[in-house]
Amino acid sequence: MDALVVERADALFPGSRGKGIQPRTMEVFDDLGVLDAIRAAGGDYPVGMIWQDGQRAGEHRMFDPVEATEDSPYTEPWMVPQWRTQEILFARLEELGGRVAVGREVVGLEQDAEGVTVRFASGPDARARYVVAADGGRSVVRRALGIAMTGETVDPNPTLVADLRITGLDRDNWHIFPPSGEGEGFLAICPLAGTEDFQAVARFPEGSTVDLSLDGIRKVVAVRSHLAPEDVTEVRWASDFRPQAALADRFRSGRVFLAGDAAHVHSPAGGQGLNTSVQDAYNLGWKLGAVLLGGAPAALLDTYEEERRPIAADMLGLSTSVHRGVTRRGEATRQLGLGYRESSLTEEARTAGVGRVRAGDRAPDAVVGGVRLFDAFRGPHWTLLALGREAPEVGDSVRLVRGPEQEAYGSGLFLVRPDGYVGWASDTLTGLAGYAGRVGGF
Structure with missing residues (x-):
């Protein structure tokens, strides 16, 4: 399947903006074959250090640590600057034979019954x-x-985000400078894992104009912290924004689909945006492949909006709640509990031996019959798990894993989709052929 990625700019995005990789996205990156590179490029989130009058006043933990388990090997966010994540995905795309045409600005498109013409x-x-x-x-x-x-507007106050080179701060903490009598507002300076840079975030009063120059940023840092202006030695990238929360009324029009920020914009609080965007693409990608290469019915593509738009809507509410201090970062922001139980692609037919996992849920990791499930799932195929049940071979295009009943799954037959969610679950193979026909076979 030939695919062309076009980028308006002449180079990849230069900023750190979406720096938090949530556990569910770590699982996606494992599947895509880039997890080792992502881990090598980043690091754990540092503990927050609150400063008052130039003195360390206490620690702040953004979220409570969670121990990894066999079924959830990634449990905490991993910090990687967005520009580095893009580089890694770009290299993997090229390794797989894909290409990106830079300097191609889309200005319009027309579609007909056979396809879409894009104008530049x-x-x-x-x-x-x-x-x-x-x-x-x-x-x-x-x-x-x-x-x-x-x-809606989440916060009318403009916010600065900038990647800086700074002297005079350690790289072991996320440095937080609350508003004070002498300052003008909140400032946070976070060391960016895997780089020599810091990401600075500062809020301004409503109606302010944000100065993105070196001198302007130096002034903000000096007024709001104990640092001197010259401690900011370089501005690598800077931007300003006003947090919004908005959802596209539709994620599809004919042969055109919306994904990522084109479909949903949000506050960066909670670190949900890049992750939700990656998972939009992950959901849509296997369905496009099934239709274009596997002979699946075009109606399969209708399930993209059906599955992803409700999740995006919930994400907007969560991000806004975290931004306003109502909700703490934790289980919900890790995204491991997201799923598609209500999807028309989901069939749960078990009557006994039901564990925590039901059809529509994320398929957890485990070692079954000496096989790690995430290794078995890796790739664009379907996987049939036969746990405490007999199951015959079901064809070369479906990977079969047999083993005993598992704590998370219980017993039964579980057909795992290419994106790692259980699509169909039953006690017997009855109904599998009908499900396969509905999704275009395997």
């Missing part, structure tokens, strides 16, 4: 059977499709 600011048009718009909160494609976004 310069250069020839491109023709494709389907288009995925992941072009951000100001999505040109979404606007061209006439899809509105519904939402």
